[in-house]
Amino acid sequence: AQSVAQPEDQVNVAEGNPLTVKCTYSVSGNPYLFWYVQYPNRGLQFLLKYITGDNLVKGSYGFEAEFNKSQTSFHLKKPSALVSDSALYFCAVRALYSSASKIIFGSGTRLSIRP
């Protein structure tokens, strides 16, 4: 069965410092992995995805994520945090050749950047 875990409910970082939001997954076969961001009372916005190839994926707003197959992880990173990065972040996974419905979202991590 597919699953995705975001082990931290909240991450607090000072502005200008690097940030990491953790995600681990479980899926049969090769995964497709996604990160989304949600601002208060808004829908989710797509940040980046891993399909195949280079393990380091670059996305919107300076975010990047590293796919690590051996650790089944897809952590979201940014070298220098901004206050405007404060939001709720969701990791999602879908197995190769799975149906369109079989995307599983994590429970979300709230990122708080202090000035």
Added chain:
Amino acid sequence: DGGITQSPKYLFRKEGQNVTLSCEQNLNHDAMYWYRQDPGQGLRLIYYSQIVNDFQKGDIAEGYSVSREKKESFPLTVTSAQKNPTAFYLCASSPPGIASYNEQFFGPGTRLTVL
């Protein structure tokens, strides 16, 4: 929120009432989805549709109904059988085909509150 509109933004329902949430997209996407978001639980799939006049139950379909008469529209009805409908409802769509690597595009959401 990229071409997907949801209305109303806020909706209040009395006990025993059916209410319908609207979702419209102008992205020419085949697949559309309805999710329910509760605090700390991530997104849970209610219904999805891969093509006009066809839809499938998701993980928590009980107490909900949908229709897909037009490609652009995928309304969700929350019936009186749904015992705990207070939540944030998100509609999404994804590009033509059901390729597993396609990301989803989300609407701004409807917050439903039962009085």
